[in-house]
Amino acid sequence: MAVKPRLFIAQELRKDLEFFLTDTQAHYLCHVLRLATGSFFLAFDGRNGEFECELSACGKKQATAKVLRQTRNFEKAPDIHLLFAPVKKDKTDFIVEKSTELGVSKIVPVITRRTISEKIKKERYTAQAVEAAEQCRRLDVPKVADARNLEAVLKEWDENRMLYYMDETGNGRPVAEVFAEDAGKHLPAAVLVGPEGGFDEQELELLRRQKYAKGVSLGKRILRAETAVAAALSCWQAICGDWK
Numbered sequence: 001m002a003v004k005p006r007l008f009i010a011q012e013l014r015k016d017l018e019f020f021l022t023d024t025q026a027h028y029l030c031h032v033l034r035l036a037t038g039s040f041f042l043a044f045d046g047r048n049g050e051f052e053c054e055l056s057a058c059g060k061k062q063a064t065a066k067v068l069r070q071t072r073n074f075e076k077a078p079d080i081h082l083l084f085a086p087v088k089k090d091k092t093d094f095i096v097e098k099s100t101e102l103g104v105s106k107i108v109p110v111i112t113r114r115t116i117s118e119k120i121k122k123e124r125y126t127a128q129a130v131e132a133a134e135q136c137r138r139l140d141v142p143k144v145a146d147a148r149n150l151e152a153v154l155k156e157w158d159e160n161r162m163l164y165y166m167d168e169t170g171n172g173r174p175v176a177e178v179f180a181e182d183a184g185k186h187l188p189a190a191v192l193v194g195p196e197g198g199f200d201e202q203e204l205e206l207l208r209r210q211k212y213a214k215g216v217s218l219g220k221r222i223l224r225a226e227t228a229v230a231a232a233l234s235c236w237q238a239i240c241g242d243w244k
């Protein structure tokens with residue numbers, strides 16, 4: 001097999017450890033991929049790096065594996081959070097997947113006045129973040145926070161963290177300019193993208209009043225929320241993050 005399967009294991013891994021796979025992981029390796037016992041796969045635990053493992057048993061109910069050797073050391077990812085107003089289901093799925101690939105460390109669903117969304121399903125987002133992290137070879141999985149109102153999020157904000165809110169009204173400064181000005185400071189950061197209906201005037205006013213917040217423009221064209229997420233995070237990674 002050209003590419004080894006890669007799984008997130010929610011327990012600390014170390015050489016020689018034997019561990020149980022979850023039902024879903026066992027089903028995936030043993031039945032979907034039809035790996036035989038003795039096959040190899042990669043695993044990461046979000047703390048200690050990546051390891052090559054051997055599938056030791058594929059039982060009817062349970063599967064076990066053993067850690068053979070470490071393949072990558074753990075590296076801390078850039079400290080960038082994504083705050084987004086949930087949109088329709090498939091678009092929210094896209095946002096969770098793409099922001100994980102683009103290296104966010106935390107995903108925070110934020111309810112704004114114009115947020116229209118189906119139920120916010122934290123478990124679903126978490127499962128998608130795990131899947132995207134496995135696929136893109138990250139060494140950790142972004143945390144998914146509980147959904148909260150914008151006002152509540154701002155009230156509890158850690159003022160050391162820069163908040164870049166994507167302002168579609170044309171009042172924000174160009175994204176590259178704003179990020180370049182902060183790039184050397186290596187501050188923890190967050191990107192906030194509004195709902196399809198945009199932020200309302202009171203929300204923008206509230207954001208403008210925060211010392212740690214900067215309004216940013218992604219150009220003249222109005223982007224869909226999911227496009228704005230990908231664009232803003234790509235710019236941040238290129239200018240302030242680990243694409244440099």
Ligand code: SAH
Nearest residue numbers: 166167168193194196197198218222223228
């Ligand atoms: N309904 C609004 C557009 C909202 S787009 C309107 O027609 O004006 C959804 C979100 O994407 C916005 O709240 C904003 O955060 C972000 N966004 C889209 N285009 C943008 C741009 N050109 N600059 C900055 N942010 C943008």
